[in-house]
Amino acid sequence: MAIDDSLIDDPLNGAGEVAMTIQPQDFGQEPRQPMPDNLKIARGVRLWPIEEIAHRLGVPGEAVEPYGRGIAKLDLSAADAAEEPRARYVVVSAITPTPPGEGKTTTAIGLVQGLQQLGHRASAALRQSSMGPTLGTKGGAAGGGYSQVVPMERINLHLTGDIHAVTAAHNLLSAMVDNHLHHRHACDLDPKNIRWQRVMDINDRALRHIVTGLGPAADGATRQSGFEITAASEVMAVLALATSLADLRRRLGRIRVGYTRAGEPVTADDIGAAGAMTALLKEAIKPNLLQTVEHAPALIHAGPFGNIAHGNSSIVADRIGLHGGDYLVTEAGFGADMGAERFFNIKCRASGMTPDAAVLVATVRALKFHTGRYVVTPGKPLPAEMLTESPEDVRAGAANLVKQIDNLRAHGVTPVVAINAFPSDHPSEHAVIRDIAEAAGVRAAVSTHVRDGGAGALELAQAVADAAEDGSSFHFLYPDEMPLDAKIERIATRLYGAADVAFSPEARRQIDAYQQQGQGHLPVCIAKTHLSLSSDPTLRGAPTGWTLPVREVRLSAGAGFVYALCGDIRTMPGLGRDPAAAHIDIDDNGEITGLF
Known part of the structure; x- marks a missing residue:
């Protein structure tokens, strides 16, 4: 199965999705007022001294290593500031996305700002952006609108190297x-x-x-x-x-x-x-500290690929964040079947830390996409008919949302559904998502964080705070001692909805070899398309009765997991016909232009 370059895993945020900038011309409903682009908003923020942001995070001054204006490296000793983590641990995931993504990064940032506005000390831990996608199709990974991390240019171009x-x-x-x-x-x-x-x-x-x-x-x-x-x-x-x-x-x-x-x-x-x-890598292992547009601490560190790796930010960043406040919000790449599953079964295994709550980002456009009635092409506007009011379409695509709720619950974590609102949405469509969430027994909240910052995420922040107070009964999807092939089958049948798994002779040989070499205790990572719960990117909703093809199984002995290749997953993206790099420049004042 060949995969088009435009659909390759983009490691933005390694790191994962396009910034959710809202522009009037992109959507069918006139916004309340024209909204500046991401770069203009970011440049309008007066950065607080990074030492003050570190103080908010509870990091002692001797652990802060300033790295230019508004950025610092944090010594790993910052994680030892307290004997036990104090913060609630929240992971942000999503339903199966459309090609542009559904706004997990903006939601994570908006949620942190909303929690801060409710009087809590909150911070974000996010993946670092790769310049490949930034200069390619998807653009930057600092968030968007009034829910982004600044300085934007530094985050997307080199950061601290x-x-x-x-x-x-x-x-x-x-x-x-x-x-x-x-x-x-x-x-x-x-x-x-x-x-x-x-x-x-x-x-x-x-x-x-x-x-x-x-x-x-x-x-x-x-x-x-x-x-x-x-x-x-x-x-x-x-x-x-x-x-x-x-x-x-x-x-x-x-x-x-x-x-x-x-x-x-x-x-x-x-x-x-x-x-x-x-x-x-002696300096690179130190997490980077930045701030959101509302001056909440943001730890930006590591950006592993979201397909062949676990697609989550670093453990050391999370440990620092968990010692420094009431809430740490982190993001897992792609849908809950991929990034969240790996957060639970790979990252949490390695770190020993477990989540208190989860957020499942859902959008009207994604649920319409999962009806199979619309074609969404990366880099092009959404089809006009997708933007018309249609609660019937939202309900018709609900199977994916219901399944991803179930996938999070399979790990003992009940999610809060975050309805990431776009100007093209209609109240009747949001009401359908609330009804679906209520029928599934989970909280839901509409969030307008891109346009309104933390104030637009207050309902979501309160719902997450309530969910974290309820707590979770977290557990792994499979035990360490389960054989590698059985672990793959467990994920495929329990989370993806597959009826069976077909291992190629080569994959069988590789699994047997790893078992004999003493690697059978490792967790597994399934490399498949992120555009479907299945291994076929054209299948929408929550398909069942299909077979997952495993053509090859590889060992990441250093990282500590085995990954199964299902289809043709390329690990070097190509540039599109009109890459973002063609529009980036320097103006007469020496300022970067064209970043989005």
């Missing part, structure tokens, strides 16, 4: 792998069985498949290889899941780069690269 550090560490290992081949080191690495490519933080389809070592023998061994986007690197997944610098070093050492001619695994430690890789 963490992604570049991941790129350098990954490519150092690539260089040392090729150096081993060139010098014929004793580990007898098989050049035809190397699983480690190179990475860069730019969309570039021409680098998906390359040949290295062309030229004389002194230029290295000739072999086929390729590039992935940096967010797809296992090093990025390791950075997000590491709990300390020492843990980062251990995980990097376990990364498998390939196999010997005898079939034995070769690791980064075997190559002698893990120590230097850790040194390159």
